[in-house]
Amino acid sequence: PALVLPRRVPSASPGPEAVTAAASALALLQSKLKGPSWKVTRLARKARHALRVLGGVDPAAHPALAAPFAALMAHVVGPKAEGRLPVRHALGLLSQVDVAAFQRAAEMWKAAPAGSVPAGLAAAKTLNDPELALRVTALLAERPDLRDGSEDAWTKRWAALKPHVEAHLSGVGQSLAAFVGGVDAGSDAHLSKRLSRLGA
Missing domain, CATH: 1.10.220 (Annexin V; domain 1)
Known part of the structure; x- marks a missing residue:
């Protein structure tokens, strides 16, 4: 099913x-x-x-x-x-409202000057599914180290979402490993850590 x-x-x-x-x-x-x-x-x-x-x-x-x-x-x-x-x-606010708000915000952010566009946004958008993009972007941005929840809670949310992301990627001929590997974290150590957790 x-x-x-x-x-x-x-x-x-x-x-x-x-x-x-x-x-x-x-x-x-x-x-x-x-x-x-x-x-x-x-x-x-x-x-x-x-x-x-x-x-x-x-x-x-x-x-x-x-x-x-x-x-x-x-x-x-x-x-x-x-x-x-x-x-x-x-993204915490966007996660509480209709996904249309995320789509509008993402377009606004993408039009911002280079250097101020949120890290991970472009990568998540490549999923071509606004709902999954919102959820993945929120996970990539979350900072348990700054008391924005906990690592355990983050792990549980990703465990619940992962099958949906994998199924979506599989349906378009991609893999989770390829998706994660295609994200350029640059010098963002936090994003690199989150990406490694996604691919774990």
Whole structure:
């Protein structure tokens, strides 16, 4: 039987209060991007939880969410003087909403000046499956060493996703080893470590 990729976010029917709370959490996160990293991490976690309650909505479909969400995605590659949102936090937010938001963000990031495009993004996009690309990119960007979860949790998520990635690659005549080997990590030691874990 064909593999069925489980939902990232449980279904929900959010009311206006939940949407407003999520919009406020996003706006607060943006306002503190120039603050200490621990505070940005804490606020990003709160915003992620607020979005998850909405059941996987597309932020663009809600006027209250569209602007603050798009603004945060722009801060991933925006001027450092205005405060940047670490890509791992951006992907954490994107993992709680409809995959269309990831597609828009990825196009925005790809158009950014060389050197500011998130590492691993181009490689994941070669999967030609937006949902898998989002999940793989998020795994590559995650930093358990910075208290963004744990190595055990990362390993479990990859173990659950790996069969889907392998099946997809096999269907287009590729292998996981070839995919991992085709990613240029450059001087990014963290990305190199994540890639080695993907291929393990």
